Amino acid sequence: MERxxxxxxxxxxxxxxxxxxxxxxxxxxxxxxxxxxxxSAGFRVARFEFPYMRARREDGKxxxxxxxxxxxxxxxxxxxxxxxxxxxxxxxxxxKSMGGRIASMVADGAAVAGLVCxxxxxxxxxxxxxxxxxxxAGLRTPGLIVQGARDPFGGxxxxxxxxxxxxxxxxxxxxxxxxxxxxxxxxxTEAQNLTEAVALVAAFLEEPSRGFPRSA
Numbered sequence: 468m469e470r471x472x473x474x475x476x477x478x479x480x481x482x483x484x485x486x487x488x489x490x491x492x493x494x495x496x497x498x499x500x501x502x503x504x505x506x507s508a509g510f511r512v513a514r515f516e517f518p519y520m521r522a523r524r525e526d527g528k529x530x531x532x533x534x535x536x537x538x539x540x541x542x543x544x545x546x547x548x549x550x551x552x553x554x555x556x557x558x559x560x561x562x563k564s565m566g567g568r569i570a571s572m573v574a575d576g577a578a579v580a581g582l583v584c585x586x587x588x589x590x591x592x593x594x595x596x597x598x599x600x601x602x603x604a605g606l607r608t609p610g611l612i613v614q615g616a617r618d619p620f621g622g623x624x625x626x627x628x629x630x631x632x633x634x635x636x637x638x639x640x641x642x643x644x645x646x647x648x649x650x651x652x653x654x655x656t657e658a659q660n661l662t663e664a665v666a667l668v669a670a671f672l673e674e675p676s677r678g679f680p681r682s683a
Contacts, residue, residue: 471513471514471545472494472513472514473511474502474503474505474506474512475505476509476511481510481511481557482510482512482557483505483511483558483559483560483583483668484512484513484514484549484558484561484570485498485501485514485561485563486515486516486561486563486566486567487514487520489532491563492516492520492523492524493514493515493516493520494514497646497647500661501664502514504665504669505665505672508665508669509669513545515541517533517538517541518537519532519533535569539569542569542573542577543573546558546573546579555577555579556578556579559580559581559582560579560583561582561583562583562584564588564645567582567612570582571608575606575607580609581608581610581672581675582606583611583671584610584613585613585647585664586613586618586620587614587620587621589621589625590620590625592619600629603629603631605632606632606634609634611667611668611671612635612636612637613638613640613647614626614639614640615639615642615645615646615660617643618645619644619645620645640663641655641660643660647660647661647664
């Protein structure tokens, strides 16, 4: 598989760059739905994999994620490769869970246009005291976090208490888990939540720098 997996028009005004979560690759059903849905709204979407996932694809052996510095440098390399034509200001970066988290850690330094996190891992499941939010308080890059309302990595009640940058908008999908899937008893469907997520992402890509309320 090529280094990048592209969807959408090559001459789109803005490109959304997505990285995968810790356990699933860039062509997982979740990222397929987000990428193809966003591309259908007229945007370019580029997906890539971290080194450990590329190695897994080659030999089939499961590995833990690379260490933080490797993940961050992988993001910087992707940004450099994709910004050669129009510069980093043409890119919005992000991804699923870990992919979005690492993107949030390099966004300010990379001078990208925006950040999209899909199921941000605010803390490990069952460990709400081990927060991963310190850098989010001072984030300067405009960002959108789309979060399941009952995500075990940080649900609505928890996240509403965190001190996050005013450049971030957090939107909760009704009854969604870490991949936005709701319970059957909720009356919602996974397709509805994914469709809503795509609509939120596409609206953000139209103009990442516009002002946001603190949460929704």
